[in-house]
Amino acid sequence: MNITRRKFIKSAGVVAMAAPILSSPLKAFSMNTAEAPLQVHLFSKVLHFLEVKEAGQIVADLGFSGLDLTVRPGGHVSPENVESDLPKAIKAIQQSGSACELITTAVSDVTNPLDVATIKAAAAAGVKYYRSNWFRFKEELTMEESLDFYREKLRELAELNKELGIVGCYQNHSGTFVGASIWEVKKILETANPDYFGAQYDIRHAVAEGGNSWPNGVKLIKDRINTIVLKDFRWEKVNGKWQTMDVPVGEGMVDFTNYFKLLKSYGLNPPVSLHMEYSLGGAEKGQREITVDKKVVFDAMKKDLNTLQQLWKEA
Numbered sequence: 001m002n003i004t005r006r007k008f009i010k011s012a013g014v015v016a017m018a019a020p021i022l023s024s025p026l027k028a029f030s031m032n033t034a035e036a037p038l039q040v041h042l043f044s045k046v047l048h049f050l051e052v053k054e055a056g057q058i059v060a061d062l063g064f065s066g067l068d069l070t071v072r073p074g075g076h077v078s079p080e081n082v083e084s085d086l087p088k089a090i091k092a093i094q095q096s097g098s099a100c101e102l103i104t105t106a107v108s109d110v111t112n113p114l115d116v117a118t119i120k121a122a123a124a125a126g127v128k129y130y131r132s133n134w135f136r137f138k139e140e141l142t143m144e145e146s147l148d149f150y151r152e153k154l155r156e157l158a159e160l161n162k163e164l165g166i167v168g169c170y171q172n173h174s175g176t177f178v179g180a181s182i183w184e185v186k187k188i189l190e191t192a193n194p195d196y197f198g199a200q201y202d203i204r205h206a207v208a209e210g211g212n213s214w215p216n217g218v219k220l221i222k223d224r225i226n227t228i229v230l231k232d233f234r235w236e237k238v239n240g241k242w243q244t245m246d247v248p249v250g251e252g253m254v255d256f257t258n259y260f261k262l263l264k265s266y267g268l269n270p271p272v273s274l275h276m277e278y279s280l281g282g283a284e285k286g287q288r289e290i291t292v293d294k295k296v297v298f299d300a301m302k303k304d305l306n307t308l309q310q311l312w313k314e315a
Helices: 004-014 015-021 050-060 077-094 113-124 142-166 182-188 203-224 257-266 294-314
Strands: 039-041 066-071 102-105 129-131 167-171 196-200 225-230 232-238 241-247 271-272
Touching: 004 203, 015 102, 039 129, 039 294, 050 077, 050 113, 050 142, 050 294, 077 113, 102 113, 113 129, 113 142, 129 271, 142 167, 142 196, 142 294, 167 225, 203 225, 203 257, 225 294, 257 294
Parallel strands: 039 066, 039 271, 066 102, 102 129, 129 167, 167 196, 196 225, 225 271
Antiparallel strands: 232 241
16 A cells, blocks of 8 residues: 555544554554644754753653654764664663654665664664754766765665664755755655655744745645754844844744644644754753753753744644
8 A cells, every 4th residue: 555654644534543454553653633732852962961861851851752862973872882872872761751752863875884773773772763864965966966866865765764664854954955945855755665764844944945935845745744843043144144043932033823834734743853053052052061051951941842832732
């Protein structure tokens, strides 16, 4: 049955009735109804100053659904030690009363042993989604040829994901990375099995790149969105030059009300990774030593979480 899990859910109508006949347990990952509260997972980069168990404890105490754990160079878990350290990290998070269903990685190629080890360890530990690395256009290829090259990489990753029972996601990002244009994301996902590789849609970067056209991007890949990133920004002139400045949720240019209404209209309520990239004493950069009291970071986490849930409820 060659249909995506979202189309299956829509056609079945009743989620509870769909569960017994799903061909794969992966099809049950994103069954939150549009009216249910957001499943907000904190991107653990902002808590690199804490050990994993402490990070799990604080997100549990503050009401997050879990952690989006950094499993990449400089992250909470290093790829070189993923086979031993990732299971320990996830067990520690669970013991703290939280969960880890999402991870952020540097995975990009099935021919890279560390990438394969990361996917295998994540799948074995019960992780449902991983975000892949970003891609850059190759100087020796045309832009179209680069997209074709990465399209094959994602197809291969999707096949491995299918074998292991995990879903990969590619994040759109503003700037010159592959995927700044949502059309590029659509292109590189074309041949990847939609049940095992999709998009991690980032509304902040979509607005920075697309201005008022971001609803077209959502519509373009709505059937491939598996997870979403939430954060906010505004344009500011610094030393005579315009640049993006990250700000707390609800204080910038992202129109969360209309974004959330659009997601609901498509029946989408995917797992959320909350990114906090505004000034927090170095925590926003993933630093191990920060220059503000930890409570400043924790208060900001709670404020962003409450704001998001309220905006979602009102949309």
